[in-house]
Amino acid sequence: MPPRAPAPECGKPPAWGSAAGFGDASSASRNLSPRGDLKEAAANLFAMLRELDSGTAVIAVSPIPQTGLGEAINDRLTRAAAPRSPS
Numbered sequence: 001m002p003p004r005a006p007a008p009e010c011g012k013p014p015a016w017g018s019a020a021g022f023g024d025a026s027s028a029s030r031n032l033s034p035r036g037d038l039k040e041a042a043a044n045l046f047a048m049l050r051e052l053d054s055g056t057a058v059i060a061v062s063p064i065p066q067t068g069l070g071e072a073i074n075d076r077l078t079r080a081a082a083p084r085s086p087s
Contacts, residue, residue: 017058020048025062032061038069045073049080 021028023036030048032041041064052059061077064070 017060018052018056019060020052020062022062022064028062032064032073038065038073042069042073045076 019028021031022033022041025031030052032044032048049059064073066074
Protein backbone atom coordinates (compact mmCIF):
# COMPACT_ATOMS: atom_id res chain seq x y z
CA MET A 1 0.00 0.00 0.00
CA PRO A 2 1.39 3.48 -0.82
CA PRO A 3 2.40 5.93 1.89
CA ARG A 4 -0.05 8.63 2.90
CA ALA A 5 0.35 12.29 2.19
CA PRO A 6 1.89 14.29 5.03
CA ALA A 7 -0.07 13.81 8.25
CA PRO A 8 -1.27 16.85 10.22
CA GLU A 9 0.18 15.35 13.39
CA CYS A 10 2.68 12.54 13.45
CA GLY A 11 2.29 11.12 16.91
CA LYS A 12 2.44 7.47 17.84
CA PRO A 13 1.72 5.38 14.73
CA PRO A 14 -1.33 3.11 14.69
CA ALA A 15 -0.80 -0.64 15.02
CA TRP A 16 -1.29 -1.03 11.26
CA GLY A 17 1.17 1.66 10.22
CA SER A 18 4.50 3.40 10.68
CA ALA A 19 5.46 7.02 11.17
CA ALA A 20 8.30 9.09 9.75
CA GLY A 21 8.97 12.18 11.81
CA PHE A 22 10.59 15.50 11.01
CA GLY A 23 12.18 17.72 13.62
CA ASP A 24 10.88 17.19 17.16
CA ALA A 25 8.85 14.03 16.56
CA SER A 26 10.12 11.72 19.28
CA SER A 27 7.18 9.31 19.04
CA ALA A 28 7.75 8.53 15.33
CA SER A 29 9.32 5.17 14.53
CA ARG A 30 11.88 6.90 12.24
CA ASN A 31 12.86 10.52 11.71
CA LEU A 32 13.77 12.09 8.36
CA SER A 33 15.76 14.77 10.21
CA PRO A 34 15.72 15.13 14.00
CA ARG A 35 17.32 18.60 13.55
CA GLY A 36 14.57 19.70 11.16
CA ASP A 37 17.07 20.05 8.29
CA LEU A 38 15.35 19.85 4.89
CA LYS A 39 18.54 18.78 3.07
CA GLU A 40 19.01 15.88 5.51
CA ALA A 41 15.31 14.95 5.21
CA ALA A 42 15.54 14.88 1.40
CA ALA A 43 18.65 12.69 1.56
CA ASN A 44 16.88 10.21 3.87
CA LEU A 45 13.45 10.22 2.19
CA PHE A 46 13.63 7.34 -0.31
CA ALA A 47 15.57 4.91 1.88
CA MET A 48 13.26 5.56 4.81
CA LEU A 49 10.10 5.12 2.72
CA ARG A 50 11.43 1.80 1.38
CA GLU A 51 12.27 0.67 4.91
CA LEU A 52 8.90 1.69 6.36
CA ASP A 53 6.97 0.27 3.40
CA SER A 54 8.14 -3.29 4.01
CA GLY A 55 5.20 -4.93 5.76
CA THR A 56 3.36 -1.69 6.64
CA ALA A 57 -0.12 -0.82 5.42
CA VAL A 58 0.15 2.95 6.02
CA ILE A 59 3.01 5.40 6.48
CA ALA A 60 2.25 8.71 8.19
CA VAL A 61 4.73 11.56 7.82
CA SER A 62 5.11 14.62 10.04
CA PRO A 63 4.40 17.94 8.37
CA ILE A 64 7.29 19.19 6.25
CA PRO A 65 7.59 22.97 5.72
CA GLN A 66 6.29 24.09 2.30
CA THR A 67 9.38 26.18 1.58
CA GLY A 68 12.45 25.51 -0.56
CA LEU A 69 13.40 21.84 -0.59
CA GLY A 70 10.34 21.10 1.57
CA GLU A 71 8.12 21.74 -1.46
CA ALA A 72 9.91 18.99 -3.39
CA ILE A 73 9.71 16.57 -0.43
CA ASN A 74 5.97 17.21 -0.04
CA ASP A 75 5.43 16.80 -3.79
CA ARG A 76 7.18 13.42 -3.71
CA LEU A 77 5.15 12.29 -0.69
CA THR A 78 1.91 13.35 -2.40
CA ARG A 79 2.87 11.43 -5.55
CA ALA A 80 3.79 8.36 -3.51
CA ALA A 81 0.39 8.49 -1.79
CA ALA A 82 -1.59 8.78 -5.03
CA PRO A 83 -3.88 5.86 -5.89
CA ARG A 84 -2.49 3.40 -8.42
CA SER A 85 -4.27 1.01 -10.68
CA PRO A 86 -3.53 -2.66 -9.92
CA SER A 87 -0.79 -4.12 -12.10
